[in-house]
Amino acid sequence: MSLKLYYHPLSSFCWKVLIALYENDTPFTPVMVDLGNQAERAALLKLWPIGKFPVLRDEARDRVVPESSIIIEYLDNHYPGRTRFIAADTELARPTRLRDRFYDLYVHLPMQKVVGDRLRPPGNNDPFGVEEARARIESCYGMIDREVANRTWAMGDTFTLADCAAAPALFYGNMVVPFGDNHKNLTAYFERLKARPSFARVLREAEPYFAMFPK
Ligand SMILES: N[C@@H](CCC(=O)N[C@@H](CS)C(=O)NCC(=O)O)C(=O)O
Incomplete structure (x- = not known):
């Protein structure tokens, strides 16, 4: 098999790529990496x-292709399938890439900041940074809630790179900063993501590892 994915089943950025691979049933060999080894x-x-x-x-x-967004773009170019992740029309591609950056930089990375702080040695925590991260996530929820009010997926009717980025960021985001009752559109969007077969499969495969998630 030509493609090998170095990954871990609990890693949120790996989920983003797994979703893209599963969307198109792209054959690949998973290579699980234990960073402690x-x-x-x-x-x-x-x-x-x-x-x-x-x-x-x-x-x-x-x-060798690192970085989740770049990997998905590479798959879209060289191993295209029924789900196209970035439109050929540059006017459509740009807002899709912007949404991908939005989810990675303003939801996913702050979520990692909150979770990462739980793994720091005692006395080395960063409560101020964690509060900032939580506030950032909360403000993004408001933006997403307005955006997806009349949309099925992040960009509209079609599932794209932006949804691959959104799913893991929102899954773990909701664990550290719950959506709450005031984000009904966001909650409904997240339910659609979880029902998408590619993401449902990722979640099923991650389940045996969830106990490793730092609480
Ligand atoms: N910008 C990277 C972020 C990748 C990333 O943060 N991966 C995490 C797992 S979700 C990781 O490798 N963490 C291990 C470490 O930093 O040592 C991407 O989009 O692929």
Whole structure:
């Protein structure tokens, strides 16, 4: 099989790529990386010295592709399927990329800040940074709630890169900053995401690992 995905089943950014792969039934070999295992960490660092997953290795084209958004764009270009993630029309592609950046930078990364703080050694927490992150997530919920009021998916009627980014960010976001009763459109959008077969599969496969999530 040409494609290998270096990933972990609990990793939110890996979910983003798994959703894209499952959307199109793209064949790939999953390579689970335990970052606590020195050999596995070293193998990941060799591919991508930043040391973060997901990383895609395409043996047919001899390419290493890191970064979730770039991987999905690569899949869309070289392994296209029934779901197209970024429109060919640049006027449609730009707002899709903007939504992807919005979910990654303003929901996903603040969510990681809140969760990451739980893993810090005692005495090294950053309560001010965590409060800022929580406020950022909360303000994004308001934006999303207004945006998806009359939409099925993040960009409208079609499922795109933006939805791949939204699903994991909102799943874990809701765990650290619950949507609450005042975000009905956001809640309904999230329910549609969870019902999407690609994301439902990701969640099913992650379930055995949920106990590892820091509370
Ligand atoms: N910008 C990257 C972020 C990837 C990322 O943050 N991955 C996390 C897992 S969700 C990771 O590798 N964490 C391990 C570490 O930082 O050591 C992407 O979009 O792929």
